[in-house]
Amino acid sequence: MRHHYSRSLVVSNPEITEVRDLSTGEIRTVWDVVGEDYEKALQTRMAMKQSNEASTPLLACPLCSVPVHMVSMSKERRFYLRHETEDGRCPFRTKGGLSEERILAMKYDGARESAAHKRMKDIIAESLRCDPDFSDVEIERVWKGEEANGRRRPDLRAVWKGTLPVAFEVQLSTTFLRVIAARREFYLREGGLLFWVFNRFDMGNARLTQEDVFYNNNRNAFVANEETLLASKTTGKLVLDCIWSEPSISKGVVTWGQYNRQVSFDELTVERDRQRVFLFDADAARQRCMAELRDWPLREDFRVFWAGMRNRYDDASWLALRKRFAERGMSLPRYPSDSDGLVSLLDTLYSAKAGRPVGWGYADLVKVAHHVFDKHKGHLWAFKLMLAAHGRGPKIVAEDTTGKWRANKVKAYLAAWSQGNPEFAPDRRHDSLVSFLFPEIATDLPKRPS
CATH class of the missing domain: 3.40.1350 (Trna Endonuclease; Chain: A, domain 1)
Structure with missing residues (x-):
């Protein structure tokens, strides 16, 4: 087994390098026990000590069969294994100086x-x-x-x-x-x-x-x-x-x-x-x-493709993305424009995520908001969620120099949602893809607009 010593949380020269797993009988290395995740190491450290206190130890020294626990160096967060009791019968020496009981006293x-x-x-x-x-x-x-x-x-x-x-x-x-x-x-x-x-x-x-x-x-x-x-x-x-x-x-x-x-x-x-x-x-x-x-590489590759699509559409890249999404159980259209509303929806959501227009020929985000209200009312719910998820409220306010967005259109779509106006109902055709591409709104997206 290879150990990544540069990332290891084990001291450089541990006295006990192997232990016996008392549940399986297998021999495990100290590097395997401690690992490279600090949080998990502390949880393992607690579990070992608590099990020893309950007289049901998890690990023991392979030479003397005495249970072991995990100890940290005083000045550096690196760990090693120590016998619960050390009576001189084992060649491994893991204790020195004052005992815990004496220090407590x-x-x-x-x-x-x-x-x-x-x-x-x-x-x-x-x-x-x-x-x-x-x-x-x-x-x-x-x-x-x-x-x-x-x-x-x-x-x-x-x-x-x-x-x-x-x-x-x-x-x-x-x-x-x-x-x-x-x-x-x-x-x-x-x-x-x-x-x-x-x-x-x-x-x-x-x-x-x-x-x-x-x-x-x-x-x-x-x-x-x-x-x-x-x-x-x-x-x-x-x-x-x-x-x-x-x-x-x-x-x-x-x-x-x-x-x-x-x-x-x-x-x-x-x-x-x-x-x-x-x-x-x-x-x-x-x-x-x-x-x-785990899905970040696919999600990021899609974002990069979408951001550059207007400058140069690469059909081979799109087909590769279609294949990767199909392997995840999601279908993409043969061409992005083949699916009604998909291009405008993703441009809207990527704009909210970036805090600037993406795919739109507008100067700022509030103009995208006005366009979505006027032409794509079914996108408003997902757009609102994305603005909130990325803290774009202050930016919209700063760009809304006329006050028309806040005074007129925000009030209008909130009232329409409250009244159940079908003209403002969310476009649900792409919810599964949106939830995958924008997991920050996946929980709230299926909900009724409010």
Whole structure:
């Protein structure tokens, strides 16, 4: 197997280079386990540690059969594998220096809790007591498990809607992955939900343990502060700041942007069996982007052809496109002009996408809009969706120097849609092709105009 070391997330000289997969018995390399996707690596890291805590390890050292987990370097986000316990019987040496337990003792034992931590607990408790969906709000009450000696003392606990116990844990400083994984496994086993809360969160400057929580919670993180407490008191609900990542495609590459807003707990999706709570479903969005990305070359080739078609129509290129679309189950006409309304529709939508006329002999986008209203009313719905999808509203407003577009024609087509005027009904003949070429409007295109 060839490894792309330039892209690998594995340290340059890992001590353990192979592990045994305990479910299949196969030997896997550390490069295969860690992979090249940072988000997936952190999810694998959490799954390995949580499985070890549950005494159902996923991977073990092939020499000594001791379970292993994934560790990150302190200054660089590269990973290696380490024995869960190291007693000297294995030639692989993966531990050195102080143990986690000793470090935790040095950091926390005998030290008084910080004022910031105490204030965070008070903020969350006050916020929870504002929300009638939460009951039995308690700070640092011991949570006794079903198993002998199984117990935790979360920062806060409460019951959501009378059925789901929720443990709220505040993270202000570094927490070992072992601690995070053990808590996730405990609350999963006990029928509860673990909910991490930060005092601040910035993906551009996040610690590894923050990323462990973030990437294992569907790229959603939650923050409590004085502002969210005020919002909780105002709305009568538990309000937190939610920070999430959202994918988009730019020139054939998936990129992630960070977003945030205040949310109430009842807006969130709760997945107790996966110990996840989120506002934005980043996993689903990523799957949509990957599906869209697979079609990006064909979609882009079509756009390039269409943009240059007026200067030089290349019949061989069109026939090649017809063949490729047929392989995808879509038919294109023998010549673009053979299908009534297709040329005007695609010129309209590509103009909205580009923010300038494409295929039309007009100087600006608002003149295209006037022409579509006057001659191609069936295109108005798709045109409106494309303008909104690409934020062209300000451009149309700036170009509408007479005000006639906004004052007359926008009002006219909105009224016509409201009244069900058939003259303004969307032209549905090319919806499947439009949905493929312009996936950003595919969800709303089949809907009734509004």
